[in-house]
Structure formats: structure tokens, C-alpha cells
Amino acid sequence: MSSPSYPSFNEPAHGVARVGLNYQWGDPAVIEKNLELLGAIQTIKMTEDGTNTHEKDVYVSNVRSLGSYNIMDAKKLTIVVPGHPRIWSDRPMPYQVPPDVRPRAYKEVKCKLWHHAMSPLFLAVDRSAQDQGRDPLDWASVDFVTDRNNLRSLLCWILGRDHPKTSRFDLQLAGNKTVIMVASGWRPRTHKFQPGMVTSSYGFSFEKESTRSYPGLEKSVQHNRVVQYNMSGLNMVVRFEVDGCVLPAESNSGSPDSGEGPLALPTESGLSEALSPIHFSMSSTPPSVTVLSGGACVPESCILEVTTVKNVKWLETYAQLFFSQTPHHFSARQAEGTVKQVKKAHITSPTLQKVEKKLQPGLKKLRRFLVQLQELVILHGKDQRLSLIYENKELTLFRMRNDVCCIPEEYLARFSSKA
DSSP: OOOOEEEEOOTTTSSSOOSSSSOOOOOOHTTTTTTTTEEEEEOOOEOOOOOOTTTOOOOEEEEEEEEEEEEEESOEEEEEEEEOOEOOOOOOSSEEEOOBBHHHHHHHHHHHHHHSSSSSHHHHHHHHHHHHHHOOGGGGGEEEEEEHHHHHHHHHTTTSSSSOOOOOEEEEETTTEEEEEEESSSSOOOOOOTTTTTSOOOHHHHHHHEEOOOOOTTEEEEEEEEEEETTTTTTEEEEEEEEEEEEEHHHHOOOOOOOOOOOOOOOHHHHHTTOOOOEEEEEEETTEEEEEEEEEOOOOEEEEEEOOOSSOOHHHHHHHHHHHHHOEEEEEEEEEEEEEEEEEETTTHHHHHHHHHHHHHHHHHHHHHHHHHHHHHHHHHHOOEEEEEEEEEEEEEEEEETOOSSSOGGGGGGSSSOO
């Protein structure tokens, strides 16, 4: 049996011993793609290393929700806290969905978020703690603040998969040890897809046609949640997009062993009470983001991922569930937009537990990589901005201009240790 591959980290050029990173200069052409990048520090490659074959499995524990919000289709970046995900309709089958058309509003909101990527996360967590009477989060104890897609993309690189969703990760040290990791808006142009263009896929339409908006949130573009958990010793704060939710009466029914099968709908009176319209209230926030109060908190046990695929790629799918601890996964079997079957799986089902075992080697490598990446960011200090670029199946670490920040300055103070 061949030994597993791990990120290669040799001794850095400045002589400080580090396990794992091989310092090499990257391709100067990459630097020209963004003027914020100043120079390559090293290229990170996967190498064969059999010294960690007996590592313990990577598990997630102590999961708790820190907050949630909906991003609205508005001229100014506007979020609703706690908001509410779309609600699974459990439509009778078969039913027809049209081909995907990515709305223009989606792209416009994404452009706004690139300039204020982390502000909604902090605003939602602060507002949720205030509304629920919780003590403020001990941010100084956190190891990473990032998005689920960043973790998925890094795992994709580690597993040798092509075309991870994110092509650049900007890094900043907050406090003594917290790494802020943000997906940059820059990525290589691989296609000419434009908003409003009809595609041959059905995923977005299936999600829209199979779920309904929470009253008052019809102009919502997406619902995001923020969770905190321990990933085998790493204190993670992770944000992720939620496709939908099943109401409590639905999520508590069905077989806990298989995680599959029909889900019972709530009573009509319970549905009416659950869907009572929201009322917004304004709050004072930094000028870049408008925060409205409205919606309702949804238990983690009700959160749902929905897809429509011919064949589910279970390793990638389980990684998506794992990094957000999303319990439900619904996948539609469709032909030319006709949905004939929806297969329902739970993260604890025997099928997905087998997938989790197969994914463990990759999760172990990812955890090692995150530890080593944190050491590198700490080594370069609070004043040095860094960026990871994915290109040609390699990650290259760059220095950035020091005036480029991953989060607004007003949020940095919370990461200072109170000790």
C-alpha cells in the first residue's frame, strides 16, 4: 500500500524550522493578475509522506450556531438577521423545473460582498448574541474564521481534484493566532457565462421550485449561517450558504438510522404559526452594510442541502455536509427537467458514514495543512498580508500590500486576548 501524500514543508529560507512548506518562487505571471500581490514566498506541493499513517480520525464536535442572515436584493448591501432559509415544499412527483437562469441580482450582490466579505458575518454574530442574551464570543480563542467553500476547495486540492471553486484565498492574522481566510473576488476566467443566460443545468431551478420563501423574505438572494465547532483541536468559525430547511415536524420524523424516506408535513395550524410574516427593524451599523431585524432562528437539525445530479459525487457531497454539519441532503433524479424522485439522506446514515471513512485520509491532510498554514501566518505577523493562489494544481503563497485587509479595522480589536 502506498503511503499518503501530504503538503511538503521543508526548512524556510530564513532558517526557522517548519514542518511542511517548500519555499520556491512562483510564476511572476501570476503576480500581474492582481496588483495587490507583491511577490511569491513559496509554492506548496503535495509529496509522499508516510510518517502520519496512524493519525487519529478528524471529527467535528461542540457545534453551535452563532448567527444567521439573509442577503437581500437591494441597491445597498442589506442583510436581515436572523433571517430564514427557504422552506422545503415536499411537492408531489413528478413535477417540471425549467433550465437554470442565473439572475442578475445574484451577480450584483456577489460583487458587493467581495468588497465587504466578512462584515455580514460579524454583524450577524453580534446581533444574534445580543438578541439571544448570549455572552460575546471569545474571538481570541478562534483558530480560523472562514467560509465552508474555502475548506472544500482546499480539500479538493489535497485530494488532487481539478478546478476547486476558489482560486485565491487572502489571509490575515487577527490577534495572536486567529487566521482570517477570505475567498478573493479574483479568479481565472474559464467561461463566458453571463447573468440571464439559460444553461443546461437544473440545480438552481430545482432549489427554487422545490422550496418557498419565508414571508417577507421574497427578495432574499441567499441565506447564510455561521457556526462554531472544534475540528480535532482546531477552533473553527465557519460561514456557509443554506439551500433550505425542513420544518421541525418534518426533520424529526423518518428513520434516524437510514436518514432516508418520507418526511411528515406539519399540521396546517403549525404551518401557519411557523410562517407568520416578519417585521423589520433598522439598526445602526457601519456605513457599508444595512442590518434589518427579522425572521426566526432555525435549529441546526432542520438545515438542508439540495442538489439535482445524475450521479451524486459522495466524497464532495459529504465534505460539504461535514464542514457545515448540515444534517439533511436531498438529491433529485431528473430527466430534461422532470423531477421523478428525490432521495433523502441524513449525515448519520450508514451510507454517508461509509463515505466519511473514505474521506478521512483527505481530512487528516487538510487538518495538518491548516495547522501549518496558521504557523506561517503567525510567523509573518499582523502587519503582513498574505494570499494563496491556486494555479496549475499548485498553491503559491504571495505577499500582499499591507493596506489590503480581510476584515474592517473596527473588528480587529475583538481578537486581542483579554488575559
